[in-house]
Amino acid sequence: MxxxxxxxxxxxxxxxxxxxxxxxxxxxxxxxxxxxxxxxxxxxxxxxxxxxxxxxxxxxxxxxxxxxxxxxxxxxxxxxDGFQKVLNITGVGYRAQAQGKSLKLQLGFSHDVDLTVPEGLEVKTPDQTTIEISGIDKQKVGQFAAEVREWRKPEPYKGKGVRYRGEFIFRKEGKKK
Structure with a gap:
């Protein structure tokens, strides 16, 4: 049962x-x-x-x-109620900007990453390092958040990248002299 x-x-x-x-x-x-x-x-x-x-x-x-x-x-x-995922961006020069139905990300590449927001979702950027994705379909909200995070996953040495709010990143120590 x-x-x-x-x-x-x-x-x-x-x-x-x-x-x-x-x-x-x-x-x-x-x-x-x-x-x-x-x-x-x-x-x-x-x-x-x-x-x-x-x-x-x-x-x-x-x-x-x-x-x-x-x-x-x-x-x-x-x-x-709807669903919401919040992403935080960490890193020097890393930022996000919502422009209508597109999301512009600067993640350390030689070019900006422009993502089209799927129908039925709303993306807000209250500040340059926070992305709020909300909508009524849980699968669409989670999938778009995963696609944004996929562009620059958090790395274990400095923690730079895109992470979910509240996500713990296991940090490594790095080289010693």
């Missing part, structure tokens, strides 16, 4: 959900999200809750159970 899958997902006030033709759609104050449903899982909406149960007793159905419940929970959380 899945401990996560057993718990139903509560629908807050102002959030509605419906299932049509193998698609679960959730509407809320921040927008609308949908996901395709799995044949191995039964979804039911009743009494302001979405419950997820395996359709049969197969191992595959039980394996999908907890993950599908978490995906449904992410849809509900996204349309009510």
């Amino acid at each position: 899945s401990r996560i899958g057993k718990r139903p997902v509560e629908l807050p006030n102002g959030v509605t959900a419906k299932i049509d033709n193998g698609t679960l759609t959730v509407k809320g104050p921040k927008g609308e999200l949908s996901m395709s449903t799995s044949d191995l899982i039964d979804y039911s909406i009743e009494d302001g809750q979405i419950s997820v149960q395996p359709a049969n007793k197969t191992t595959a159905a039980r394996q999908f159970w907890g993950m599908q419940r978490t995906l449904v929970s992410n849809l509900v959380e996204g349309v009510t």
Whole structure:
């Protein structure tokens, strides 16, 4: 039995959900999200809750159970509160600037890195060394944050690079004379 899958997902006030033709759609104050449903899982909406149960007793159905419940929970959380990732930039001359639907990064290369912000995401730079990525889709927010971080991962000697807020970088000592 899945401990996560057993718990139903509560629908807050102002959030509605419906299932049509193998698609679960959730509407809320921040927008609308949908996901395709799995044949191995039964979804039911009743009494302001979405419950997820395996359709049969197969191992595959039980394996999908907890993950599908978490995906449904992410849809509900996204349309009510949204998701946010904050990146910090460390290094001399490293900076970021949000310009409309693009993000300009200066990360020590001979050229600037220009990234196009995906549809549905909002990128802000409160200062030159902080990037705030927010949106209603958890997967899109995390993927874009990972793409930004991929350009200059934090290195272990001086800690220069792009890191998530709160991320610990294991530091190495370096050469000794």
